[in-house]
Amino acid sequence: MLGGVIAHAQDTKAASNAEITAAEAWAFPVYPPLSELQAPLPHPQERVHVTGSARGYMQSQIDQSLPDWFPQDHPPAPTIVAEGRKQMESCKGCHGFNGTGTPATASPAGLPKAYILEQFAAFRAGQRGANTPRSSQDMRKEARAVGDDDLRLAADYFSKMKYQSHVQVIETATTPKMHWKFLMQVPDKGSAREPIGQRIIETPVSFADYRYGSDRTTYIAYVPPGSIARGAAISAKGTGAAAACESCHGATLHGVGVIPPLAGRSPTYIMRELILFRTGKRSNPQAAPMRTEASQLGINDMIDVAAYAASRKP
Known part of the structure; x- marks a missing residue:
């Protein structure tokens, strides 16, 4: 099984510009339109x-x-x-x-x-x-x-703050249909579902907790089937010309020295940063290794390593 996972990952190629554009549509937050900002709120005296x-x-x-x-x-x-x-x-x-x-x-x-x-x-x-x-x-x-x-x-x-993960990663072939609301994807009314495809869909369990700024807001991140195992293989051994994630971020993805930890963090955020590295929009000298790494990854690879990293305990 593991050998098949590695082969799958190594068959991929660096992400094309079209794939990057498609991924940006779900990885980058959509700011609320004026009509949403002006929507009625609870009464000012409501607790x-x-x-x-x-x-x-x-x-x-x-x-x-x-x-x-x-x-x-x-x-x-x-x-x-x-x-x-x-x-x-x-x-x-x-x-x-x-x-x-x-x-x-x-x-x-x-x-x-x-x-x-x-x-x-x-x-x-x-x-x-x-x-x-x-x-x-x-x-x-x-x-x-x-x-x-x-x-x-x-x-x-x-x-000095101890990071606590608030995301549960779930592999699924389909996901509830979503729409953007206050920078977040939230399920449409009803029970309609659609194929997840090449996406990560992350949504708050309670939109009210998210909307009112609770530090304990929890999230569900839907990821494609098999992505956690594939991401584990890439993290440990790399894929194609891309180095193993663990070679810089450590065997547990908890970071090494000034290199940041990834374990348990939002897979959507990780994916977004990989895209920014890939497109050269994180251009400080210290980001050079990650720009090289991201240039060797396909969109599926990025999704897989983001899913795997988010599934780890911080």
Whole structure:
């Protein structure tokens, strides 16, 4: 069985531009249209709750700032994380108090501090976030606005946070039909399904938990049948001219030194970054090895390694 998996992977070729464009349609978040942003919300005085939290907040409070639903889950957060600064968003607004993020954003929790600082330098220099999805462009703007002291505080805070995976990876030949809603794919009403094809479909178990910024939001990631086993083979032995993922990220994909961990993280986010490496949109010098690696992978290979990495315990 394993020999067949390896052969399948080695038969693939580097992703074509057409395949990349097709993958971008599901891997890159679609920003909500104005009509969605203007959709009716609960009454300002209505009290809102999320799964597992004893706290409740009025909609008017949530409109002003995403609340801290689980203060017991993290140490006191620096001002830049919890509140932001004048003309600068708080880190928690996209990445949460715990740094868990969402499939549409990065998960800085547990990343090496040096790596976080390296990525901020790349955003500031225009080596990340230029001519890329809007989420990356937003980060480029934030990186240029944040002061060095706040940056170091945020990097120190998130690097010391223990990352906890919130994604369950499920292999399936079909997936519920989805539509985009607030940067996230969510199931259509009804029970209609469609072939998964060459895709990863990641969706929150509770859209309300996601919408109201719960750091404990859980996700289901649907991936093609056999992708986890194929990804394990690529991770351990490589495929074609592409090196084994474990040769840099470690045998457990928990990272080595400044090289970031991958285990248990969003497969959609991993896939998106592989595409950005493949298209040269992560152009800082430190990204050169990954640009080479991604140039040797087909779309199926990328999906497989993302599925496998997400299925591992962090």
